[in-house]
Amino acid sequence: MSDDTLSGWEVVVGLEVHCELRTETKLFCGCRNVFGDEPNTNVCPVCLGLPGSLPVLNKQAVEYAIRIGRALHCRVQPSMFHRKNYFYPDMPKDFQISQYDVPVNADGWLELPSGKRVGIVRAHMEEDTGKTTHVGGGGRIHGAAHSLVDYNRAGVPLVEIVSDPDMRSADEARDYVDELRAILVATGASDGKMEEGSLRVDCNVSIRPQGSTALGTRCEIKNMNSLRSLGRAIVYEASRQVEVLSSGGSVVQETRHWDEADGRTHAMRSKEEAFDYRYFPEPDLVSLAPSQEWVRAVEDALPVLPAERRRRVAEAAGVQAGSEPVATVVRLGLDALVMATVAAKADAALALRRLANEVAGQLAESGVHDIDPDAFVRLVRMEHDGELTSAQARTVLKDFVADGGDPKAIARQLGFEAMGSQELAGAVETVISANPKEWERFSCGDDKLVGFFVGKVKAATGGKADLRAATEMLRRRRGA
């Protein structure tokens, strides 16, 4: 967010992220939890809320919730379920089983790649609703000609992660979601797919005068389907609030709907949001009290999480933990290659540079990779030792990442045989005798001409020459 649009104001953002858990079955019944099946095929009396049916808590879902809680440094505590009552056709029981004042996970934090910590208020369990499709009436239920409901999603386990209002820009909010998604995927609890709705983000946005510590009145923004729309929505909403306050008005606390098409947020009709949820303890479930042993076992089984991986890569490569290349390499899961380079005592900083630039760029286009660490380390060595010029190394790397294979063989195939110093000396002599006038000026001190000669050497050798070595050789020859 550029400061000029918000001159004098600071934006404050808190996020509520719903993530679907990758359990085999739903939260309270044995129906399959899969995305994309034919509508209303993964349903039973329990998730359809038929009269007489009762919920039974899924242990795997609890374990995933605990994984998420511990990965976010939350306290895992004895908790209970409540009923959140409101009428909507996507909820078979017309109440949602959720957690209210005592969630399973509370008081944690998440570390952004920049090193900043965002507080986590809670990460609680609840069941998902079905999915409605409103036909006619602008896609909203009121005014629709008819509506279709798919209850395959009803009862799918969710964890809702509520952050503190710790973010100060749209970029920071996006970094938070990116980081959270990486953590969720790392724990194995969720696939983190925003496009399929397995990760859904609502944000609370308020503004306040620069330097103020009080919180302004917030608006909750819903319906962002990508990180990009999250960023756009925050930028729009903050500038809307600036405009309201600057013209002497006041921000009304309300839920607003992000419209991707017109790039604005719109107040939802009060009829749709004037809810008194009448929470009360769910009498059909007993309280949830995971034993300390279980929590510890779940925690011990967690993989190394992104923040720690960044720390390790940065330390290994001797760079700042908050640096961009480190974040990129960890985000793309390339850090094992850096660590392999370190283990082989090769140039880790060079490896980091190549991975964060060339490899990351290439992966962004092709998306797939299966890079053999040993071979990668050999390639780094070849470049470091001058066997390949940096231009040659980048070319070899490109082929290597795309098709695999042995870097030495690739280099040979491309004709990037290391050029011996005698061969190079021969090329240099040829170039000098072919350009006597220029050589005389260069010998008399016109140093600008070094580029001219290096270019000639490069052309004469078909790009195989180590240009640093060629430059040194030209200078030595002049002085002789």
Next chain:
Amino acid sequence: MSGPVHAIAADVRSGRRSAAEVLEEHLGRIAEREGSVHAFNLVTADAARQRAEQLDRAVAAGGDPGPLAGVPVALKDLICTRGVPTTCSSRILEGWVPPYDATVVSRLAGAGAVFVGKANMDEFAMGSSTEHSAFGPTRNPHDLARVPGGSSGGSAAAVAAGFAAASLGSDTGGSIRQPAALCGVVGVKPTYGLVSRYGLVAFASSLDQIGPFATTVADAALVLDAIAGHDPRDSTSLPDERAAAGSRLGRGAQGLRVGVIAELAGAEGISADVAARVNEAAEALAAAGAKVEEVSVPSVVYGLSAYYMIAPAEASSNLARYDGVRYGLRKPGADITDMYVATRSAGFGPEVKRRIMLGTYALSAGYYDAYYGKAQKVRTLIIRDFEAAYRSYDVLLSPTSPTTAFELGAKTSDPLTMYLNDVCTIPSNLAGHPAASVPFGTGDDGLPVGVQVLAPALGEPVMFQVAEVLEAAAPSSGGAA
């Protein structure tokens, strides 16, 4: 006194009588009197006949259908039966047929029972007279001008009239025990969690419990043992570590400690004849060798008020799903909200609407602590007071219902008077404890009186032990209905 359930099962298992013969006897009585009693919303005669024949073939082939072989059983019409309509005596479930059996239904079937029909009830189990049924009231087989009690009035009347040898009801605030008392049969509300609620259409989830009606204490214990036990489909179901309900039958009352609850025996509204029968029951236990004393359980007097916060609150949420979207009645509306309103206005009767409004209010923002929260505290107090009493007594005694069966229409215009029917039965629901109503003589009007035996959680064996002693000592309950 073992009773007809024992007798039928023994006869059918041994081949002395066929299940078909037993069934026809009961269907004959239904044909004769159901028109005036209206105990059923649906009599499933054809399915019952097929089932009886199947059992008889099994016996002929040397098989044993189980402890309830050939026993005709009626099910309260809020217990889900696969392929058989389950109405809760409400218009809102019009046309709905459950695709699954309640756990108790599977267990009874596994024990050899034959289902004769779905019994009438107060709509969604809300009421004490079975007058709040969308399909018309059930009448008391002892006097057709009187109510059978409720909400499980159809289940009680079916057993009293000999339409079924046993039946199942549900008890949220007395809905098994009160009609049992008014119809002169035995009715039992088990410990909360002893019988699975899976497939029981919920009224108030933290209070609801399925239990049996039978003509004798031993029969009731037999049926309870057939349906009790842990069910992984019900998270509030208790583990299977307990003695059988009938395990202490035949032991008499010698040395038992019995407390008569002072606050209930002498409560305002308890009629003199009912109070007299409770006294006589206490004396009979003393005569059988029990130590009988009056005991104070002070907080039970707040039970009724707490109940009428908690039960409607849970009901308001449990009944939200009847919205016209997925099943049952749907009345069209201009938009979704209008459709909800039209459907629920047409589908629910006045008593159900009253409780939904009461419960919605009790849970509303700003009122929760004063109403629902406070009621839960009363519940805790009642549990504590009971715990204190059970340190000195094995069982407690009280009236079941303040009066004998009243006339149809006598209390329908005044909900509060109707609610007072449950004053003696509600405390056991709030505490989650078992309680049974046993017939013990008649009132001045010649109609049955029930005495209530209360026990601590999982105290069914001693509860049935004492109930059996009372049954043996009871003066006539006015003969067969």
